[in-house]
């Protein structure tokens with residue numbers, strides 16, 4: 001470790017801190033090295049006015065608002081859980097052998113605790129449900145969420161290391177109507193945003209015994225072909241043959257087509273449940289295709305599994321996924337199973353799909369009023385005046401550098417202000433401000449105390 005290493009610096013700071021010194025040492029920089037920082041690969045900043053909706057804060061606000069509106073119409077209430085969770089919760093909940101747990105977790109140890117930056121929200125929501133005894137509240141719990149998740153995947157378009165999920169869970173019901181409602185809600189969010197051309201694939205995974213029986217049959221089927229499989233699939237054959245079904249390699253996909261079908265291993269009750277879900281979806285006009293090889297990448301599912309795709313967003317086409325997870329509660333420590341079903345969706349992929357569909361979103365509104373104070377006393381007065389205008393409900397701003405009237409006018413034009421309010425020593429003495437309407441250039445003199453009313457009645 002060199003003298004200019006970040007860890008060296010951090011350790012130096014920590015030992016200073018531990019020894020009660022108040023001044024941390026200045027961070028050493030290598031001679032001649034200019035340090036500039038960039039966001040970490042696979043993460044990005046969301047800014048006002050960005051060209052792409054994926055990085056444009058106005059698009060995020062617009063979409064979040066629409067999602068909340070749909071969630072509220074489905075009577076879901078918001079739950080917010082911490083970004084940090086115990087590693088064990090995710091390992092047990094999502095499954096020790098899943099890609100998420102074996103390869104993709106951002107985890108670290110501190111003291112005697114192992115932490116993970118949550119890679120998904122279902123296990124955390126179940127933890128919160130059990131921790132706060134939400135089963136004691138009346139009826140099923142209908143919860144929705146939005147927030148950042150973290151997976152150490154290889155970054156590419158639509159696949160990030162920090163991404164954002166929104167989703168919903170109905171906890172406490174075994175009824176097929178809960179499954180159908182979750183699926184209908186998923187589809188509804190996309191159509192409310194004008195994305196009608198999504199593809200819904202559904203399947204049933206059966207009960208807790210169906211899956212091991214199926215895994216055994218898959219292993220027996222693929223074993224004779226093991227020499228033809230890629231190294232990845234050979235590994236999966238040992239650890240989790242279900243993952244071979246997701247292969248993107250053509251010759252493996254051909255093998256998958258003749259592989260045993262999960263449905264042949266599914267118990268009768270799960271089949272009846274699946275039939276009921278399909279009938280409900282058909283009744284409310286939600287189109288779907290059945291995909292006998294859809295197994296999902298997380299271990300907690302039983303019975304219903306589904307995915308929603310957009311053909312328009314390229315390789316990472318899964319917009320959303322979900323299903324029933326009646327045994328997750330037991331994996332994370334509950335004595336009795338808590339039936340539940342839910343979905344989660346990637347916000348970035350939704351925004352990519354909206355971009356592909358050329359969907360419009362509102363821009364941030366420009367300020368109604370730009371205030372210009374000329375001279376020290378006028379600047380102070382303008383500061384107070386801006387607050388009063390805001391309290392009256394106007395969008396008001398002012399320059400925070402003392403500059404000439406001409407320079408400030410130019411800024412007002414650039415930010416798209418509707419009006420300029422100009423105050424100099426003369427205006428301060430008379431109690432009247434100059435108000436300039438920016439499109440026509442018409443200027444009027446307005447008493448300070450009438451300004452809020454004047455601007456409210458004139459604004460467009």
Ligand code: HAM
Nearest residue numbers: 120122159160163318319320321322342343344345346
């Ligand atoms: P998931 O399929 O792992 O399911 O993730 C749901 C969605 O999150 C994906 O369809 C995708 O849109 C988005 N997503 C996942 N990973 C990334 C990534 N690295 N970059 C960008 N977007 C990503 C779950 O997480 C389950 N918890 C869903 C669920 C809820 N099941 C029941 N309730």
